[in-house]
Amino acid sequence: MTEPIRLEYTVPGDDFTRAGEASADLKHTLKRMGFPPEAIRKASIALYEGEINLVIHAGGGQIFVELTPEAIQMRLEDEGPGIPDIALAMQEGYSTASEQVRSLGFGAGMGLPNMKRYSDEFFIESQPGQGTTIRMNVLL
């Protein structure tokens, strides 16, 4: 692998039937390329949670993945409402999800904590009214 491999996904907002497509595709790609199983699991979980957040909170967004011999690098960008208090949003159990979202089994307040737990490097930037960018790296 000399050149990094780049993958890009568009996540539509409010469409729960398609949430998980990007993480499923990433998982299959990583498996096919022979990445270590634990790294695949971590990246898949982190990205799935990110996808769900894009659907639930951001009205959709873009996912950019770069695969290098050193890391699985994922960047999630949205132009949603942003996160006013990131420290609060990072707390396990804190959620602003609607009743409808909770009835689907989401909204347990585990999304961002899971994303941080399963990535080796986690960076979040958010501007209320402008959107959120999250970078997650799983190191190999």
Next chain:
Amino acid sequence: MTNLELENLGFAPAGPVAEHEVTGGFCCDLLSWAMSRCTEGKVWFTVMGNINTVAVASLADAAAVVLCQEAAWMPDALERAAQQGVALFTTDLPAYEAALVLARKLGQL
């Protein structure tokens, strides 16, 4: 054991069952919780029969998902499971009792 033996335990297949080794059971209805804690080879007992359950089961490499207490699989969940090779079952039993059936079979009691 493998997931092919779940039918013998009284769980009804809801679609095609691709063989997968079973290592244990897992009970939970919150998807994010399951995402991080349902590990490979687990039979997942839940009442959430929507397409997102299938997505989580696939990513977590669950051996099967058993929908408990007469809950019904949504049609798009069945379709996605067939595509992704996720084995789905149903049972009339509550999750606790259904998990006990599996635990007895696995000698985990």
